[in-house]
Amino acid sequence: MSENAFLDVQDLKIHFKTDDGVVKSVDGLSFSLDRGKTLGIVGESGSGKSVTSLGILGLHRGGNANVTGQIWLDGEDLITASNEHVRGLRGRKMSMIFQDPLSSMHPFYTVGAQIIEAYRIHHKVSKSVAKKHAIDMLGRVGIPEPQRRVDSYPHEFSGGMRQRAMIAMALSCDPELLIADEPTTALDVTVQAQILDLMRDLQREFNSALIIITHDLGVVAELSDDILVMYAGKCIEYGTADDIFYRPEHPYTWGLLGSMPRLDREPTERLLPVKGSPPSLINVPSGCAFHPRCPYAELTKGRDRTEVPVLLDTDPGHLVRCHLSRTERRTLWENEVKPALETQ
Amino acid sequence: MTTSNEPLLSVQDLQKHFPVTKGLLKRQVGAVKAVDGISFDVVKGETLGLVGESGCGKSTTGRLVTRLLEPTAGKIVFEGRDLTHMSQGALRPLRRDMQMIFQDPYSSLNPRHTVGTIVGAPYRIQGVKTENGIKKAVQDILALVGLNPEHYNRYPHEFSGGQRQRIGIARTLALKPKLIIADEPVSALDVSIQAQVVNLLEDLQNELDLTYVVIAHDLSVVRHISDRVAVMYLGKIVEIADRKRLYSSPMHPYTNALLSAVPIPDPKARTERERIRLTGDVPSPLNPPPACRFHTRCWKAQDVCKTVEPPLEELASGHRVACHFPENAPDAVVQTPTGAVAPE
Numbered sequence: 076m077s078e079n080a081f082l083d084v085q086d087l088k089i090h091f092k093t094d095d096g097v098v099k100s101v102d103g104l105s106f107s108l109d110r111g112k113t114l115g116i117v118g119e120s121g122s123g124k125s126v127t128s129l130g131i132l133g134l135h136r137g138g139n140a141n142v143t144g145q146i147w148l149d150g151e152d153l154i155t156a157s158n159e160h161v162r163g164l165r166g167r168k169m170s171m172i173f174q175d176p177l178s179s180m181h182p183f184y185t186v187g188a189q190i191i192e193a194y195r196i197h198h199k200v201s202k203s204v205a206k207k208h209a210i211d212m213l214g215r216v217g218i219p220e221p222q223r224r225v226d227s228y229p230h231e232f233s234g235g236m237r238q239r240a241m242i243a244m245a246l247s248c249d250p251e252l253l254i255a256d257e258p259t260t261a262l263d264v265t266v267q268a269q270i271l272d273l274m275r276d277l278q279r280e281f282n283s284a285l286i287i288i289t290h291d292l293g294v295v296a297e298l299s300d301d302i303l304v305m306y307a308g309k310c311i312e313y314g315t316a317d318d319i320f321y322r323p324e325h326p327y328t329w330g331l332l333g334s335m336p337r338l339d340r341e342p343t344e345r346l347l348p349v350k351g352s353p354p355s356l357i358n359v360p361s362g363c364a365f366h367p368r369c370p371y372a373e374l375t376k377g378r379d380r381t382e383v384p385v386l387l388d389t390d391p392g393h394l395v396r397c398h399l400s401r402t403e404r405r406t407l408w409e410n411e412v413k414p415a416l417e418t419q
Numbered sequence: 420m421t422t423s424n425e426p427l428l429s430v431q432d433l434q435k436h437f438p439v440t441k442g443l444l445k446r447q448v449g450a451v452k453a454v455d456g457i458s459f460d461v462v463k464g465e466t467l468g469l470v471g472e473s474g475c476g477k478s479t480t481g482r483l484v485t486r487l488l489e490p491t492a493g494k495i496v497f498e499g500r501d502l503t504h505m506s507q508g509a510l511r512p513l514r515r516d517m518q519m520i521f522q523d524p525y526s527s528l529n530p531r532h533t534v535g536t537i538v539g540a541p542y543r544i545q546g547v548k549t550e551n552g553i554k555k556a557v558q559d560i561l562a563l564v565g566l567n568p569e570h571y572n573r574y575p576h577e578f579s580g581g582q583r584q585r586i587g588i589a590r591t592l593a594l595k596p597k598l599i600i601a602d603e604p605v606s607a608l609d610v611s612i613q614a615q616v617v618n619l620l621e622d623l624q625n626e627l628d629l630t631y632v633v634i635a636h637d638l639s640v641v642r643h644i645s646d647r648v649a650v651m652y653l654g655k656i657v658e659i660a661d662r663k664r665l666y667s668s669p670m671h672p673y674t675n676a677l678l679s680a681v682p683i684p685d686p687k688a689r690t691e692r693e694r695i696r697l698t699g700d701v702p703s704p705l706n707p708p709p710a711c712r713f714h715t716r717c718w719k720a721q722d723v724c725k726t727v728e729p730p731l732e733e734l735a736s737g738h739r740v741a742c743h744f745p746e747n748a749p750d751a752v753v754q755t756p757t758g759a760v761a762p763e
Contacts, residue, residue, distance in 0.1 A: 268679075268680035297688075335610065336643035342643055
């Protein structure tokens with residue numbers, strides 16, 4: 076991956092020691108992201124997507140997590156940097172939108188006070204200037220009557236408005252990297268659409284790098300330039316949005332696509348889900364972690380259980396972690412999987 | 420679906436108002452009109468989908484139909500028997516025919532009971548004698564929903580989310596009910612597991628000749644499993660039609676907006692799709708807008724929408740809509756809006 080990318084993550088590992096054993100939440104993840112681009116990280120619960128985002132922000136420091144690897148943000152290594160230094164970057168250079176805005180805002184403080192606090196930590200300005208800025212931000216994210224609403228408490232906001240306030244808070248210091256962890260999962264579809272539009276517009280305006288973490292392939296397709304599919308702490312497929320949706324090569328990605336009933340196609344008789352359930356991260360299956368659920372595992376003649384597959388280029392910029400050969404995967408996709416998905 | 424059949428379930432003008440009280444004497448100061456006069460029929464063997472955003476009253480409807488809540492007004496007729504105000508004692512034998520699947524597979528199973536106890540409870544409560552004992556019957560049902568019958572003595576925490584939902588479904592099926600109300604049966608599950616449970620529900624319907632009312636907010640899931648779909652907004656049904664008509668030529672602007680808000684897993688859709696974006700949030704059901712409740716967010720709203728409530732009228736065969744200015748309507752009806760009559 077490119078040397079001078081804005082965000083460059085190399086071989087990131089985040090392991091937690093627990094009484095039952097080591098939980099390898101993130102196990103050797105590498106990706107990079109430029110300003111103005113959007114990366115979608117897709118995976119099921121427990122695949123390590125949220126742990127990755129907290130890791131980038133340095134929020135595992137001081138816990139029992141063991142973080143190794145490299146995270147370069149605009150030429151600075153975040154793993155070796157001091158706590159104070161990372162705290163200075165957080166909010167200003169990198170910021171996060173959390174899934175559940177009600178539990179990530181303080182219920183005793185007004186929404187305005189919380190935005191003002193974040194702004195004044197990074198900017199030496201008076202309270203009244205900061206308040207003006209907070210009102211301006213609330214207006215920018217589409218909250219009606221921001222002058223009045225700045226003094227409301229989080230519980231006085233509806234779910235969609237809370238998420239907007241959360242976005243206003245995250246953007247108050249013009250961060251260059253914005254991580255959104257399931258930003259719309261708690262919202263209704265009509266509000267979700269508004270928030271996705273808002274994030275797209277704001278990203279264009281601020282030219283920030285955006286990482287969007289979700290389990291919803293529809294949300295990813297709406298926003299992302301590149302997509303990273305995670306399974307059991309590892310990246311199993313990486314490519315442009317077109318690669319992942321039109322030329323996916325990993326059986327797990329096929330399974331995800333087959334699991335979704337789609338509004339844009341004629342309804343199928345049956346969905347084509349992945350069998351079984353996601354593995355426990357304490358006891359990850361040997362070899363390819365996906366082998367117990369993979370319908371094509373036998374084609375690898377036993378290698379699926381003994382060898383961990385390597386993430387390899389199948390096309391420039393399109394990486395796949397699978398034992399099947401490129402031709403095998405493409406034949407399967409063209410002849411079996413794609414027709415099955417399209418008769419939907 | 421033929422309408423000549425006697426409906427299995429018939430709901431007429433059903434209402435549920437939750438009183439809002441204030442002060443020491445619990446004086447009633449208002450009411451949340453969660454469900455405000457809805458009517459629909461469910462024919463044997465079909466699946467009716469109820470969709471809408473949070474707070475539209477879809478879950479309350481499910482709970483009213485199963486009489487877990489006491490209706491304020493209206494009528495619920497199940498197999499020709501009026502159970503609107505039946506006593507709990509009189510209802511008990513009927514509960515055998517009418518069961519519910521709950522949303523959250525974590526809180527709907529007693530953590531201190533084994534799977535055998537949980538799934539066997541309906542037999543014990545209803546005093547049903549089984550040929551080879553309850554254990555055999557429970558194990559048969561566990562096998563039917565795709566669980567290992569040997570797990571009879573395990574506790575819910577030993578299972579994954581998807582398996583727990585299967586336990587819930589097994590309990591629902593124990594007494595071979597005729598009608599199953601499924602309240603968000605898959606929304607708490609991972610994508611790949613959702614598809615498995617959706618397929619299971621369909622298989623069971625074919626095998627056991629079940630009738631479903633599926634309550635969900637996910638329009639793609641509802642389209643996949645339903646024969647007919649009802650769209651709710653603030654306690655009212657705004658549109659009800661068979662699946663194909665509703666999704667291909669929706670008449671109510673709200674249905675149109677909902678469909679257009681669903682993100683589609685296809686990067687091309689980003690640019691090619693026509694979008695309708697609603698502004699604002701769903702108004703509070705404590706104080707819903709007068710007349711047509713959607714007029715505050717509707718881009719087609721005119722003065723008549725603020726003063727005259729549109730009745731739910733059949734504009735095409737089996738397609739009923741409550742709107743003064745329906746879209747995709749057959750020519751004959753387009754002229755009617757000026758002559759819209761107030762319902763008594």
